[in-house]
Amino acid sequence: MTATLRDLGEFELIRAITARFARGRDVLVGPGDDAAVLAAPDARVVVTTDLLLEGRHFRRDWSSGLDVGHKAAAQNLADVAAMGARPTGLFVGFAAPGDLTVDWALALADGLAAECARAGATVAGGDISSADSIMLGVTALGDLEGRAPVLRSGARPGDxxxxxxxxxxxxxxxxxxxxxxxxxxxxxxxxxxxxxxxxxxxxxxxxxxxxxxxxxxxxxxxxxxxxxxxxxxxxxxxxxxxxxxxxxxxxxxxxxxxxxxxxxxxxxxxxxxxxxxxxxxxxxxxxxxxxxxxxxxxxxxxxxxxxxxxxxxxxxxxxxxx
Amino acid sequence: MTATLRDLGEFELIRAITARFARGRDVLVGPGDDAAVLAAPDARVVVTTDLLLEGRHFRRDWSSGLDVGHKAAAQNLADVAAMGARPTGLFVGFAAPGDLTVDWALALADGLAAECARAGATVAGGDISSADSIMLGVTALGDLEGRAPVLRSGARPGDxxxxxxxxxxxxxxxxxxxxxxxxxxxxxxxxxxxxxxxxxxxxxxxxxxxxxxxxxxxxxxxxxxxxxxxxxxxxxxxxxxxxxxxxxxxxxxxxxxxxxxxxxxxxxxxxxxxxxxxxxxxxxxxxxxxxxxxxxxxxxxxxxxxxxxxxxxxxxxxxxxx
Missing domain, CATH: 3.90.650.10 (PurM-like C-terminal domain)
Known part of the structure; x- marks a missing residue:
């Protein structure tokens, strides 16, 4: 029998998921407290957030949990890079039906972790809820390493x-x-x-x-x-x-x-x-x-x-x- | 006739919503670019994220848009305060059906802004999507002002x-x-x-x-x-x-x-x-x-x-x- 989220319960699921995440060099306090603490060596932090909803942004018959994890991380980490920043941490709110398989949720976690690794970041926190369909609220942070953020408003003639x-x-x-x-x-x-x-x-x-x-x-x-x-x-x-x-x-x-x-x-x-x-x-x-x-x-x-x-x-x- | 989100369209909705948000002293780059930039004077940043789903975390017949905005902000800003940090910025992913009234969405924005003001923070960015029911992915950030974060793990006998x-x-x-x-x-x-x-x-x-x-x-x-x-x-x-x-x-x-x-x-x-x-x-x-x-x-x-x-x-x- 394939275990579901309902079989596992919220706290065991959180334990199983967070165990997939390496602790990055920028993570000072990781998952498990009221909030995480990330290094912000530049004394400024780049922040972006996105929602991904099953049926709108992905379909489970077209994308595996691993795929969705990669994509959810990528679209946020790309926004950080587009400011000229180095991605540091990802935060993921995850809601899913109780009958979702644990395997799917863990594959999602693996995809998030792998895409973060491509970008040099790690998953540093999150939230889990039950819902009728899968939804993700993803927030990515980054460090400007002393450079000015690159905005959309700075283009000049001849560029x-x-x-x-x-x-x-x-x-x-x-x-x-x-x-x-x-x-x-x-x-x-x-x-x-x-x-x-x-x-x-x-x-x-x-x-x-x-x-x-x-x-x-x-x-x-x-x-x-x-x-x-x-x-x-x-x-x-x-x-x-x-x-x-x-x-x-x-x-x-x-x-x-x-x-x-x-x-x-x-x-x-x-x-x-x-x-x-x-x-x-x-x-x-x-x-x-x-x-x-x-x-x-x-x-x-x-x-x-x-x-x-x-x-x-x-x-x-x-x-x-x- | 009461205007709906579908009447207004995504980009006008974003304009109308972001116009409700004061720009806080910690916001260096606000909504409208790939990502926001927040001050992190402590060189560390406290981060927490939560999902709020209609029907699970709130009901539209029991709570107004203003109520939901207050509550969504409060539950995240409280996590920042619980680390001993001063809340600085809030990021909100908002998904809703196209037939939701613009009034409800703007009341939500007003609630988010007012609760942020209670905490000394401002809404600095977000994301908007369509969905079958209302959902919010909220992320709050805070500054430790030179203090160590207060974790759950430090209680000692006699405290x-x-x-x-x-x-x-x-x-x-x-x-x-x-x-x-x-x-x-x-x-x-x-x-x-x-x-x-x-x-x-x-x-x-x-x-x-x-x-x-x-x-x-x-x-x-x-x-x-x-x-x-x-x-x-x-x-x-x-x-x-x-x-x-x-x-x-x-x-x-x-x-x-x-x-x-x-x-x-x-x-x-x-x-x-x-x-x-x-x-x-x-x-x-x-x-x-x-x-x-x-x-x-x-x-x-x-x-x-x-x-x-x-x-x-x-x-x-x-x-x-x-």
Whole structure:
């Protein structure tokens, strides 16, 4: 018989879950007290929080507990990196039905721990509740290591827009799953589905771009056009995307073949697909572009986001409640 | 017509909500970027997180949006105070159905802001999502102001156990609501119902008890016996509660009359009722007890929590999944 959360009870579950978490070097007081204590050597702390809900942000038939753990951690740790900070700690509120298997919950914990390890952080605290479906409230913290936070509002004319990480792959993977093609034999498609299940943000490039002098930065969670639109609006600038560069991104074999199969435009996925959690930054033209980043556009006077000078209107992104 | 979240859309809702939040002195970068930046002058930061789910932690027919905002903030800010820290910032993930009224959501924001103001903190960031029912993921941060965090594990034989705040009142209020007596004309009962809807933790007494030299402290969220049981277990001590003192707490007119009406034992509410978010601390016998605190017991060698030397077995508290 497979044990459920109800069989185990809250306190045993907490013990079993926290046993999966290494204690990080920044954790001064870990789980088990009223609150945790984290080191904040910079005397400032970067903080971001997100909710993940079963049926909206993930589906249990499409993603394992391990996948959901990776993804929940990744989307928050990426926000910390997008400020130019080093991720330090993750806090996780977890609610689930009593008939959920203990195995699923422990796999979730393993995914959270593994993704934190990729980013150099650890899970330092949390909360557990019962609920009708699974939900996660995740908060990530980070340290600025003496640098100024990189905001969305600092882009200047002439800045080079650079990309760290992938675009459109998570969206293509989701489209394949939605079409029932998630189990396709093609290894390239499997990679797209994995990109949806376990995005791999380029964490170290956040601090690297900050150190390189980035004027503005954000993570791509709602789609490139929408997220760069936030930088453009906050900075009072126009961002013009490079058609050749983005077409090249859209021209990879798996994206192209998945789009052909689904009657989609791979460039749409690249421009509007969220959840790869790439980083985009605006660097002064004199800056050395860190390895692993590629140039995808330019900051100009004006407003909005254009593609080779043409409007991107209609290429929106995600909006809850709509 | 009353506007709903769907009418307003995600981005307008975020604008309307964040406009309700004052920017606190500890907030260096507020809502609107990938993450917030908070001051952490102590170079350590206290962090705690909780989930609040409609139907489990609150009911919309029993609590207004304003009530839920107060309560969601209070239960997290109390955990920060229970470490001996000064609350600085609150982060709130908010998920709700598209047909929720904008008024309810804005009242929630007002409640969060008002409770933060009571504690000296502000709401510094958050996340919004759609969901079938209302859920909140709340994270609170605090600053230790140079003091050591007060853990659960430090109680020593001879320490005096002191209480700051009320016990049993929120539980009595919940019992009145459950029995359909929440609208009773008695002003005393109304106070009990308010204690359930809007607990009022004694925030400044957390740092005050730490400064007075508290060896151990926690907030009472699951019931006095259960929460002191955590201190007893973590410290390897027994805690003996003073029968006269607790009986006096249980003897207040509203608690007594509500218990008589409901056939309950008011001492049970005092011993096992959660959610008043009182603070309990173990002070060395030589310490001056801060004003607003009262002595309720003694730390002794041994294990468990006793009442005038007698076992409290059976006087449990809350356990999810059971």
């Amino acid at each position: 080079v827009v650079v990309l760290a990480g992938s675009l459109g792959r998570a969206e293509a993977g989701l489209a394949l799953l939605t079409a029932g093609l998630g189990q396709g034999a093609d290894a390239g498609w499997a990679g797209l589905v994995t990109a949806h299940r376990r995005p791999r943000p380029p964490y170290p490039l956040g601090p690297a771009l900050a150190a390189a002098g980035a004027h503005a930065m954000c993570d791509v969670s709602d789609g490139l056009v929408q997220d760069l639109g936030h930088i453009a609006a906050a900075s009072g600038m126009r961002i013009d995307l490079d058609l050749a560069g983005l077409t090249a991104l859209a021209g990879g074999a798996p994206l192209r073949s998945a789009a052909a199969e689904l009657g989609a435009d791979p460039l749409d996925w690249v421009l509007t697909g969220g959840e790869d959690h790439a980083l985009v930054a605006c660097l002064p033209p004199s800056a050395a572009i860190p390895g692993g980043c590629e140039r995808i556009g330019l900051v100009l006077p004006g407003t909005g986001v254009t593609l080779a000078g043409q409007p991107t209107a209609g290429r929106g992104g995600w909006n809850h409640f709509r | 005096v156990v002191v209480l700051a705040g009320s016990l049993g009142r929120a539980e009595a209020g919940l019992a009145l609501l459950t029995a359909g007596l929440g609208q009773g004309a008695d002003a005393g009962w109304a106070g009990l119902v308010t204690a359930h809807r809007r607990p009022r933790p004694p925030y400044p007494l957390g740092p005050a008890l730490a400064a007075a030299g508290a060896h151990a402290m926690c907030d009472v969220s699951d019931g006095l016996v259960q929460d002191l049981g955590h201190i007893a277990a973590a410290s390897g001590m027994r805690i003996d509660l003073d029968l006269a003192g607790l009986t006096a707490l249980a003897g207040g007119a509203p608690l007594r009359s509500a218990a008589a009406e409901l056939g309950a034992d008011p001492l049970d509410w005092v011993l096992t009722g959660g959610e008043d978010h009182a603070l309990v601390a173990c002070l060395p016998p030589s310490a001056a007890i801060p004003g607003g605190c009262e002595r309720i017991g003694l730390v002794l060698p041994g294990t468990g929590v006793t009442l005038a030397g007698q076992p409290t077995a059976g006087r449990g508290g809350w356990n999810h999944f059971r």
